[in-house]
Amino acid sequence: MMRIPFSPPDITDEEIDEVVDTLQSGWITTGPKTKKFENMITKFCISDRTVCLDSCTSALEMTLRILGVKRGDEVIVPAYTYTATASAVCHVGATPILVDCMPNSVQMDYDKLPYLINTRTKVIIPVDLGGVPCDYDKIFEIAEKKRSLFVPSSPLQEAFGRIIVLADASHSIGAKRGTKRVGTLADFTAFSFHAVKNLTTGEGGAVTWRKNPGIDSDELYKQYMLLSLHGQSKDALAKTQLGSWEYDIIGTYFKCNMTDIMASIGIVQLKRLPEMLKRRRKIIEFYNRELSDQSVSVLQHYSEKEKFISSGHLYLVKLMWQDEEYRNNVIERMASYGVATNVHYKPLPMMTAYKRMGYNIDDFPNAFNMYKNEITLPLYSKMTDEQAQYVIESFKRATRD
DSSP states (O other), X not given: OOOBOSOOOOOOXXXXXXXXXXXXXXXXXXXXXXHHHHHHHHHHHTOSEEEEEXXXXXXXXXXXXXXXXXXXXXXXXXXXXXXHHHHHHHHTTOEEEEEOBOTTOSSBOTTTHHHHOOTTEEEEOOBOGGGOOOOHHHHHHHHHHTGGGOOOOSHHHHHHOSOEEEEEOXXXXXXXXXXXXXXXXXXXXXXXXXXXXXXXXXSOEEEEEOOOTTSOHHHHHHHHHHHHBTTBSSOHHHHTSTTOXXXXXXXXXXXXXXXXXXHHHHHHHHHHHHHHHHHHHHHHHHHHHHHTTSSEEEOOOEETTTTEEOOOXXXXXXXXXXXXXHHHHHHHHHHHTTBOOBOSOOOGGGSXXXXXXXXXXXXXXXXXXXXXXXXXXXXXXXXXXXXXXXXXXXXXXXXXX
16 A cells, blocks of 8 residues: 655755755855845746745735734635635734635635725735636726725825735745736735745745835835844844944834745755646646546646646545535545545634634635535645556545445
């Protein structure tokens, strides 16, 4: 019996050598490697700038803080996502407004968006679940139509003059919609480099943004630096320069910077990303062929009509006409065959924290219908053809037994 993990990291000797180089350099916290990684991401995404942080959650939260989102404000978030998307909103004191999925889709229902927007709405956070980029053209069209309702409460909000779109792209680095890569599709884009992601730094994240004529990008970068390093006017590297010990504390802020050790892994991972994405897509094509005659619906990772290609992060399978009990039994059977699977996601209104906010899953029928019979199969760039074949054989056996 094979043992198939769900999503192990793809680490080679090249990443290890880069980390060793950092460890031997005498500089292991935020420094030259982190700045190099930021510049590489900017070039890869063709964004205006990039800031690397310790997680995608921090990238979302710091962006909301810089935008001036606060208590009394509302931020629209999908009900079908991981808690980090909405938790970041709660961290700044704002209220997450959950929106249901479209029928038979993991993406937010764009038709419902306009009805959730009011004078308190500051930001929309779409989620590129599974690595499939959302329809940002539709989201911006809605934001423009609701421009008259937007009440700015900070200079940055005034510069936009409309609801700001902050993409939760924790799954989608390397994905494209049209000719643009994720990283420039939204006003701001937050990435995750967690251990299970397509590109990993162990933990870690980043935020990119695109050019806006009303925004000083250098000043914006400086604000991220202040927020992520205790409000310190100089970073640690600058303080080590001869005679440059003195610094100021601009505000009592936070500690969520990326280290050079983490960035070292990311530098090599980003170089290898195209080949890793290529391998993921090959496995997805194999899964699609093998499951084409099964009673399932799978997440589409490529669409010529909608002009997108995903990052191939997750392989979501809906067991058509089945319920939670059946899905859970399939997961248990596959585990007995040595295959690890997962569920993406249990909707937020089913979680205790969001129930306490007054949310009820009955109000999100499409999210529940997506969740109740969804199973995510293992998918990772190190997976061999033999392992992929075993996953499919195990899945067919588990759904047949």
